[in-house]
Amino acid sequence: MPESPIRKLVPFAEEAKERGVDVIHLNIGQPDIKTPQVALDAVRNNDVEVLSYSRTEGTDQYRKKVAAYYAKHDVKVSHKDIIVTTGGSEALAFVMGSIADAGDEVIIPEPFYANYNGFAVAAGVKVVPIVSDIEDNFALPPIEEFEKSITPRTRAILICNPGNPTGYLYTKEEIKKLSALVKKHDLFLVADEVYREFAYDGLQHYSILQEPGLEEHSIVVDSVSKRYSMCGARIGFLVTRNRAVITTALKFAQARLSPPTYAQIASEAALETPQSYFDEVIEEYTERRNILLRELSRIEGIRVARPQGAFYCMVELPVKDADEFAQWLLEKFQLDGQTVMVAPAGGFYATEGLGKNQIRIAYVLEKDRLIRAVDILKEALKQYPSA
Structure with missing residues (x-):
C-alpha cells in the first residue's frame, strides 16, 4: 500500500509542535467552516x-x-x-x-x-x-x-x-x-x-x-x-x-x-441546511482563493494553477524535491516560531517522477492565516539550501 502524501509528514509536524512551533496546516482538506x-x-x-x-x-x-x-x-x-x-x-x-x-x-x-x-x-x-x-x-x-x-x-x-x-x-x-x-x-x-x-x-x-x-x-x-x-x-x-x-x-x-x-x-x-449556508461558504472560499493566488503571485520562481472549484491549489516550486522541502519546513525551519505544513504533490501522480517539485495547498484557513502562511513559504524558499 502506498503512503498518503497528505498524512505521512504528520510525525514531523507533531515533533515541531512539541518544540513549541506553531504549524500552519496547508496540507489537508479539513474545512474550518462550522458544521451546520x-x-x-x-x-x-x-x-x-x-x-x-x-x-x-x-x-x-x-x-x-x-x-x-x-x-x-x-x-x-x-x-x-x-x-x-x-x-x-x-x-x-x-x-x-x-x-x-x-x-x-x-x-x-x-x-x-x-x-x-x-x-x-x-x-x-x-x-x-x-x-x-x-x-x-x-x-x-x-x-x-x-x-x-x-x-x-x-x-x-x-x-x-x-x-x-x-x-x-x-x-x-x-x-x-x-x-x-x-x-x-x-x-x-x-x-x-x-x-x-x-x-x-x-x-x-x-x-x-x-x-x-x-x-x-x-x-x-x-x-x-x-x-x-x-x-x-x-x-x-x-x-x-x-x-x-x-x-x-x-x-x-x-x-x-x-x-x-x-x-x-x-x-x-x-440536508435541511439552507442555501444561504452554501452561498456564504462559496463566497468565503472564493475570497480565500483570490487572496492565496494574489500572495503566491508575489513569490519569484513559482507557477500556480487557478482553481475553479473545491478548495485546493497546485503550486510548482523552484525546488528539486518537494518531499524533502516539506520535511525541511517542519524539521529545520521556522519564522518567528511558525512554519507551514504542505502536501508534496508526487503522491498525487501515478507516473514515477512527476510532481516532484509541486505541492498542494488546501485553502481551508482564515484569510489572515493564509496570508501569514504564504509569507512563511516565501521566506522559507529564500533560505532553503537546495532551492
Whole structure:
C-alpha cells in the first residue's frame, strides 16, 4: 500500500509542535467552516435508546432524502440507486471491487486524489494515468490520449470533479467527450463529485448523472464531508442507475454490516441546511482563493494553477524535491516560531517522477492565516539550501 502524501509528514509536524512551533496546516482538506448546527443538534437531541444497525445500504428515510437532494440539482435518481457508505472512501473501494477484477485497469487523469492509488492497490487494479498539465490549468487531456490507453483489461475512466488536488472543474463539453468514449468502448465513467457544491466564478458543476444515455455507464461517489464540513461523520454515497453495480456493491457493503447510525442521523438533518449556508461558504472560499493566488503571485520562481472549484491549489516550486522541502519546513525551519505544513504533490501522480517539485495547498484557513502562511513559504524558499 502506498503512503498518503497528505498524512505521512504528520510525525514531523507533531515533533515541531512539541518544540513549541506553531504549524500552519496547508496540507489537508479539513474545512474550518462550522458544521451546520442542525446536524449537531440532531445527534445531541435524538431519543435513540438502542444504537442499532441500520440497513446495509443505509436507511430508506435517509436515502429518499438524498435522492430529493439530487433532484434539486437536476439529477433524477431513486433511493434504490444509492448505497450509503462509510465516507466517500468506502464508496470508492466498493466501486473498485465491483467493476474490476485483479489485473484490470482504470484510466485516471493525473494528478489525482492520492488514495485512488491505495484503493486500486487494495483491489489489485492497475491505474493507467493520463497526464494533465499545470500549463493549461490541469484541463482534461485530449480525448485521443484516453482512447490510446484503452486495452481489453480497461474497465473504467475515473475523474474527480471538481478536482482534488487541482481544483479544476470539468466543462459540460469535456464530460460529453468522456461520455461518448465510455459508451463507444462499453466502459464505466466514475466521477468523484464530493466537491460538487464548490464551483466559483459563476461556473456550474455538471454531473455525469445529468448526461443522457449514460445511465448504465455512470457511477458517482459522493460524501457529506466537505459539503457540510462533516469530515468526521464518515458518511458517503455510491450512486448509480446500473442495477448490476448496485447488486455487486451491496455484497461488499454487507461484509461491513452497515454505515454508522448516529452519523446518518446527523447527515439526514444536514440536508435541511439552507442555501444561504452554501452561498456564504462559496463566497468565503472564493475570497480565500483570490487572496492565496494574489500572495503566491508575489513569490519569484513559482507557477500556480487557478482553481475553479473545491478548495485546493497546485503550486510548482523552484525546488528539486518537494518531499524533502516539506520535511525541511517542519524539521529545520521556522519564522518567528511558525512554519507551514504542505502536501508534496508526487503522491498525487501515478507516473514515477512527476510532481516532484509541486505541492498542494488546501485553502481551508482564515484569510489572515493564509496570508501569514504564504509569507512563511516565501521566506522559507529564500533560505532553503537546495532551492
